Amino acid sequence: MKFPKDFLFGAASASYQVEGAWNEDGKGVTNWDIFSKIPGKTFEGTNGDVAVDHYHRYKEDVRLMAEMGLESYRFSISWARIIPDGDGEINEKGIEFYNNLIDECLKYGIVPFVTLYHWDLPLPLEEDGSWTNKRTTNAFAKYAEVCFKAFGDRVKHWITFNETIVFCTLGYLNGAHPPGLVNAHKEYFQATHNVFLAHALAVKKYKELKQYGEIGITHVFSPAFSVDGQEDNLFAANHANYYQTYWYYDPILKGEYPQYVLDALQKKGLTPDWTEEELRMLKDTAGLNDFMGLNYYQPARVEKIQGTAKSVEISRDNSTGRPGNPSFDGVYKTVMMEDKVYTKWGWEISAEGFLDGLRMIKERYGDVKLYITENGLGDEDPVIEDEIMDVPRIKYIEEHLKAVKTAIGEGINLKGYYAWSVIDLLSWLNGYKKQYGFIYVDHKNNLARKKKLSFHWYKHIIETRGEEL
Numbered sequence: 001m002k003f004p005k006d007f008l009f010g011a012a013s014a015s016y017q018v019e020g021a022w023n024e025d026g027k028g029v030t031n032w033d034i035f036s037k038i039p040g041k042t043f044e045g046t047n048g049d050v051a052v053d054h055y056h057r058y059k060e061d062v063r064l065m066a067e068m069g070l071e072s073y074r075f076s077i078s079w080a081r082i083i084p085d086g087d088g089e090i091n092e093k094g095i096e097f098y099n100n101l102i103d104e105c106l107k108y109g110i111v112p113f114v115t116l117y118h119w120d121l122p123l124p125l126e127e128d129g130s131w132t133n134k135r136t137t138n139a140f141a142k143y144a145e146v147c148f149k150a151f152g153d154r155v156k157h158w159i160t161f162n163e164t165i166v167f168c169t170l171g172y173l174n175g176a177h178p179p180g181l182v183n184a185h186k187e188y189f190q191a192t193h194n195v196f197l198a199h200a201l202a203v204k205k206y207k208e209l210k211q212y213g214e215i216g217i218t219h220v221f222s223p224a225f226s227v228d229g230q231e232d233n234l235f236a237a238n239h240a241n242y243y244q245t246y247w248y249y250d251p252i253l254k255g256e257y258p259q260y261v262l263d264a265l266q267k268k269g270l271t272p273d274w275t276e277e278e279l280r281m282l283k284d285t286a287g288l289n290d291f292m293g294l295n296y297y298q299p300a301r302v303e304k305i306q307g308t309a310k311s312v313e314i315s316r317d318n319s320t321g322r323p324g325n326p327s328f329d330g331v332y333k334t335v336m337m338e339d340k341v342y343t344k345w346g347w348e349i350s351a352e353g354f355l356d357g358l359r360m361i362k363e364r365y366g367d368v369k370l371y372i373t374e375n376g377l378g379d380e381d382p383v384i385e386d387e388i389m390d391v392p393r394i395k396y397i398e399e400h401l402k403a404v405k406t407a408i409g410e411g412i413n414l415k416g417y418y419a420w421s422v423i424d425l426l427s428w429l430n431g432y433k434k435q436y437g438f439i440y441v442d443h444k445n446n447l448a449r450k451k452k453l454s455f456h457w458y459k460h461i462i463e464t465r466g467e468e469l
């Protein structure tokens with residue numbers, strides 16, 4: 001079987017992780033420009049000031065993507081390039097950069113798939129309460145509208161937010177992302193609600209503009225499975241799915257929050273401040289959302305914590321996705337299992353978990369259109385006689401594409417696959433050491449680009465539309 005003709009083979013990046021040019025052409029300062037420079041916050045103090053200089057080298061990068069046969073490029077817009085202070089004046093130079101990038105993609109027939117928010121927030125908004133303040137929600141709606149009007153004639157695929165769970169968990173519970181708060185439970189839930197509301201406002205605006213493209217959101221997809229058949233662990237896995245998946249997907253796809261979580265929040269006094277009007281807004285826009293983007297790296301293997309364990313403060317080292325952390329409410333923890341396979345960074349490799357998770361999504365949300373907006377292997381790539389022999393990455397993507405194929409065969413409505421990442425880039429907490437790209441960046445040689453083995457492999461997969469998978 002070949003992948004259907006309308007299925008997009010793509011790859012992804014995010015502004016802060018690739019662009020660099022952090023203070024050029026009128027760009028405003030962002031939360032990450034500041035946070036990454038606080039000692040101890042990032043791996044070996046790395047930051048995105050230069051990143052892989054995509055801002056200046058986008059033409060070369062897009063040409064390489066075209067050579068690879070890439071059908072679609074998922075990238076994010078840096079809000080602070082468009083509106084430097086978050087909700088004030090528009091910076092024409094920022095508009096110009098993304099116009100150029102979009103046009104460069106279109107020149108080669110590469111479909112731009114644009115994320116509006118991949119974590120870099122203009123500093124004035126960050127300093128005014130970040131996502132706990134509805135000022136940020138409203139500012140986002142305005143920024144989204146500016147982008148729709150500037151780019152919507154050519155961009156027909158929009159993602160409002162990337163992985164709300166990650167920037168909220170790491171920002172408000174673990175202290176590992178801005179604003180760097182720890183165990184701020186109330187703020188955490190408030191921030192998630194304000195993001196869902198911002199998403200709804202943007203979706204509504206997009207539909208009003210009648211640009212006839214599609215808009216959705218991207219969430220982490222980390223389905224939870226019990227470590228065994230024991231009742232308390234099965235309970236824990238279900239509990240984890242409610243907090244880690246349904247809390248994030250339900251307001252978008254069903255237009256309401258899961259009652260199971262709402263009840264617990266009410267008991268604990270953690271219910272976000274919201275109005276009837278806001279809740280109605282979620283309800284009214286749920287049907288307008290066109291798709292759900294899923295970023296899948298690994299499933300969660302879950303075990304019930306016995307007794308009255310308390311949630312603990314989690315350091316940066318424990319915030320990099322490796323299992324072993326307790327849930328914020330002390331109900332369960334994620335664990336590593338002996339019979340599973342893990343990457344060098346302790347992330348489980350499981351295409352089966354991917355497929356089972358997709359089935360779970362279909363069961364709960366029906367026929368919703370899905371894109372895999374990220375999936376890939378973080379590794380230290382072997383270099384043999386000057387060639388980057390990233391065979392483990394090829395294996396990883398191969399297995400996961402096979403799962404996608406099986407899922408499509410089962411009637412799951414999957415319309416595209418975006419490998420993370422198109423090019424080696426800055427990992428938020430792992431610096432440049434953890435590589436994901438099809439294109440290698442030589443940090444010892446003026447950031448020169450080089451094709452990896454996986455580049456040629458992915459090109460072949462795209463050319464043959466995955467027939468051999």
Ligand code: BGP
Pocket residue numbers: 014017162163166295320321374378420426427428429430434
């Ligand atoms: C996702 C993010 C990406 C990217 C990826 C890999 O959560 O959306 O931006 O960072 O994870 O993560 P890491 O670099 O930590 O391995």
